[in-house]
Amino acid sequence: MSSDDVQRNLLSTPSDSDFSTTTTPRFSGPASPRSPGTALVVPRHRPGYARIGSNDGRGIPEEDDDGDEYTTDITEQRTPSGLGIDNVPDEAAQGNRARRVSVQSVPRKSIGVVSHKKADVVSPDYPAGQESPKSTRASIQALSPTTNDGPVPPGISISADDGRRSRDGISHRSQKSITSLSEAANLQVYEDQEPLRRNAAPSLRSTRSAYDLNGFDPRAACPADVNFEHSRFNWFGVSMLILSIFSTIFSGIYFVIAARAPRYGHFVGTNARLSSSTASILTTLFAKLIELSYVTVFVAFLGQALSRRAFMAKERGVSLAEWSMRSWIMQPGSMITNYETLRYAAVTVLGACALVASITALLYTTAADALVAPQLKFDNWRPVLMQGPVKTIFADVAFIEQQCETPITANQDSDVTTPDIIGATCNQIQHAAQGYHNYQKYLAIWSEVAKSGMGSSDPKARPAGVALLQENTTITGSWIDIVDVANASAKFNNRIINNVSLAMPHAGVSTAAYDARNGILQPKDLDGLGVYNIRASVPSPVVDVLCANVEEDDIKDIVYMETSAGKTKPLNPTTYPAAVDFGKLNNFSITTPLDDIFGWGPENQQHPPMFLKLPIAYNTVLNQTFDYGRESIYLLGRGGPSQNNQLFLCQLQARQTPHCSTNFTATSSGATMVVDCDPNDPMAYIRSLRNASDFNSTTSKDWPSVASEWGNSLSLNAGISDGNASNARLLTELALAGPTLNPALPSPAEALAALAGNTLLMSTEYAPFVEFFNYSTTILDTPQYQYFNASIRAQQYASGGVFAYQKGFYIVLFVTFFTNVLVLIYFLVHNHLVTDFSEPPNLFTLAVNSPPSRLLAGSCGGGPKGHEYAVKWRIGEEGSHLHVVSEEPRGFKPRPVSVTSFEMDEGTRGRSSIMSPISRTYSKYSRRRSRL
Structure with a gap:
């Protein structure tokens, strides 16, 4: 028979007359026809399946006394209750006609060496009753279990099983190694198949088809319905x-x-x-x-x-x-x-x-x-041109009194002859509130310094004055123009001289920062979390305080009660100073040993002050004898016995300096303002106005009017009637006993500067941001905006x-x-x-x-x-x-695989080895309960 005939026979379906069908459920297909003298080629056709009768006593394999199975011939009468699978043609499955078949049952023992004790397999090529020389091999092949590569090819032996069966009749414990089916099979070559593309990966078709072993023709059985x-x-x-x-x-x-x-x-x-x-x-x-x-x-x-x-x-x-x-x-x-x-x-x-x-x-x-x-993020410092409102000159007492808020009006007080009295009263209350608050904070700082023992006699290292603006802005001043006490005292014949200058920030910067014209995002606009910093190049107000220890003989000519006129005509403090003709007193004919210290005399066009009386211990008095044009106010105080009843005279005056800048920081919890007087500060006002150098020595002639109201509100003039005010007592207890500063206490000059710091803030709140005022009136009904240089660093969402x-x-x-x-x-x-x-x-x-x-042998589990x-x-x-x-790579060594099967309890299947003892115990307990 030629190869073409063999191939036609493989592709044709055998008829009933060719050979009798020997079926082995679930494991084998029908035997292939075979001609003498030709090689046995077994096509792997998928068998048709039909339901067979259930356990009704017909066609059921039985065992003899020896345990071997024998086959009974049955006439195929299908009933709906069958569950078996019979490998028969479709016509028989449909019940069109009855047919005698020889059924080879599946042995209940595992498949080993096949015994043909009770049934013979008749080859279709030999007469009935005559066994083919190859029948044994064909029978083994027909009864062999089907693998992925098809039934076991001829010449492949199957080892015996140990007799343990599963529910399907297949051993789960041990199936010995089976030699490679791929190498033993005769694979058919398809020469007429070509690659879909020239660059496609090479297939096994060049030598043999990978599917020939199990009769799977990919061209006909599994063509791709969608192109790659x-x-x-x-x-x-x-x-x-x-x-x-x-x-x-x-x-x-x-x-x-x-x-x-x-x-x-x-x-x-x-x-x-x-x-x-x-x-x-x-x-x-x-x-x-x-x-x-x-x-x-x-x-x-x-x-x-x-x-x-x-x-x-x-x-x-x-x-x-x-x-x-x-x-x-x-x-x-x-x-x-x-x-x-x-x-x-x-x-x-x-x-x-x-x-x-x-x-x-x-x-x-x-x-x-x-x-x-x-996110809220600071940007880098960037220069800006800010603008702020200007309403008045620096230290205008009339404007400050107008800005003071009070419910009292002229109609409610019949004794009021002028609205200025209402404003002055309100202004003094405001001075007292802010001055005492600032002074108390300053003394609290000194209290901490004294307790810690970290005080210093160096004027630069001593605490500076603090203040509070608009109840939410903390102000911190800075000492400038430092004068050493010892050097100054030596210059004036060892008279103790205490000279300090306290610079405060320009309060108008705070007003400009909140002004909408500058477009600065406030903390309230940033969910209450924003922060921004401003460095403003503006003038900074300064209060200068010069104190000197004096004797009664040094000042007897400027104390009214010590002069001949005062001894002749004593005055009641309630009528002072209205009853005094200061025109006769304010002349340059009076000279004192203190003229060079305080700058009195015709050279400076400054008259010495006039006091009503000498204060008693722990009291202070103010001079009230001045007309407009005086640049200073004066305070005379006397210490107690612990200070040897020492008298000291202090001069207070205010000015603006171009050598500082104002730093403003706003947060959700409040704001802070700090004056920066570093000589290397690039934002100092002198850097914006180069010709402002002489402006540093210009003293304000308006500030004494503000300071006079300030002094009266703080009871600094209560000594005129021996009032024994608490503020005066505390101040006089700070009198210096020598030409050095006490590291645990502020000096009288430092305390007065800190106490007067609020007057500087009130004087600059709506004052110009330059050193001049170029408007016709001192109080503007409509605010005028002035520009000033600044740099800003603000938090924004970025x-x-x-x-x-x-x-x-x-x-x-x-x-x-x-x-x-x-x-x-x-x-x-x-x-x-x-x-x-x-x-x-x-x-x-x-x-x-x-x-x-x-190449992946053993990896299936x-x-x-x-x-x-x-x-x-x-x-x-x-x-x-x-x-x-x-393709097997060079030097590849597949893992050693043992086909010996093993049995695994359901309780331990899939569990890790650590949990195996627990799972086995649980399985035994479950089985024991199931038996009960």
């Missing part, structure tokens, strides 16, 4: 292109925003167009969308690259570790659980890219929240991160954007897409329709291990059918 390569203008290609474009554009926007770090100003805030919480939610939402689209697009790119590599003949194939790279991105934890994939795939270029992509995808939302989401460590997230944003660009280029360059076999459903479909491979991840796999073609093709 398809147009990109389908749903998958278009959606992937859209996602890639979206991810690229928005990741680029996020990177640019993070790099430029824009400040959103009035766009994001409490009452702005976009609230901070909404901005944060939108940023996180788009970051998550970018992350999801990035993961989707990059996983699709990996699938395209790997599938193309697996299909191209010139490529080296794809390993299991590379197929697993998609899980790195979608499930980053798999890099820990399946660490072996990193070992074999991360060293490749594509694996390194996948590893970087998995890290960036994992950190992208965090990076966007750190660098893109709006991108770009706040802390230095957040800068590292720039790498994540850049890598994401750069990767998106490359992936987008990849999708644009390739006109066609391929089936993504990295998708688990696609890969499973390809694998289940592929022949087995010894626990999965691949070690070097099995490095085995390269390609996609081969069998006609229009695709399947997995592998």
